[in-house]
Amino acid sequence: MRRAVIVATVVAAAVAGWVAWPSIARQAGMVGGIGAAPARAGGADAGTGGRQWFEAVPEHDAQLQRVPLTPVDSSGSAWLSMADAREHGDARTPPIQRDEARTPPTAAELADPQAYQQYQQGQQLRVLGAFAGAAAAELPRLQADMERGRAAGVPAEQIAKVEEKIRRIEQQRRRILREHPELAGAASH
Known part of the structure; x- marks a missing residue:
């Protein structure tokens, strides 16, 4: 009961403040028509030099700009469009x-746990080999990008981040090749 009275009092005070705000603001000279200047010359906050948040952007200086929107087929309902996109995809996605x-x-690999484990290991080796090969191809490009960044005056902390990424990719590539020497031919540097 007590909680309900407190909630009702707070809600009533908020509604009363919301309803009374325009008249109180008008009396204080804080709200005017569009393009109206504030009417406070020696008001309560004249000594503070601060401005109210709603005065920070004058409405008369606002320039409205129209932004073209992409055409939308509104001949069907939205739920049909969403259902179609869910079933057939969105033509805009790659x-x-x-x-x-x-x-x-194979069915035999699925039936035999040991054969399936060998299948999984082969797939894992394929992924590791793909990473090592991609790293070997990408590291020279990353290093060239880093050098171009240095020449262009990119801040040292950003260059350091790229150097750390290059170091970690190379470290991972070397670890993979050390643990799986059979991948060395596929991921030659």
């Missing part, structure tokens, strides 16, 4: 690239 090198496990 196509998904499927991993053509991946071969699904």
Whole structure:
């Protein structure tokens, strides 16, 4: 009961303040028509030199600009459009690239736990080899980008971040090749 009375009092005070705000603000000279200057010459906050938040952007200086929107087919309802996008995808999204090198496990591999474990290990080796190969191809480009950044005057802390990324990619690549020497031919530097 007590909680309900407190909540009702707070809500009533908020509603009363919301309803009374325009007349109180008008009396204080804080709200005027569009383009009206504030009417406080020696008001209560004249000594503070501060401005109210709603005076920070004068309405008469605002320039409204129209921004063109992409055309929308509004002939159908929105839920039909969403259902169609869910089922058939959105034409604006890029196509998904499927991993053509991946071969699904055979029925025999699925039936035998040891054979399936070997299949999984082969897939893991393929992923590690792909990382090592991509790292070997990408590291020279990253280093060239870093050097261009240095020449262009990029801040030292950003250059240090890129150097750290290059160092960690190279470290990971070396670890993979050390643990799996059979991948060295696929990921030659």
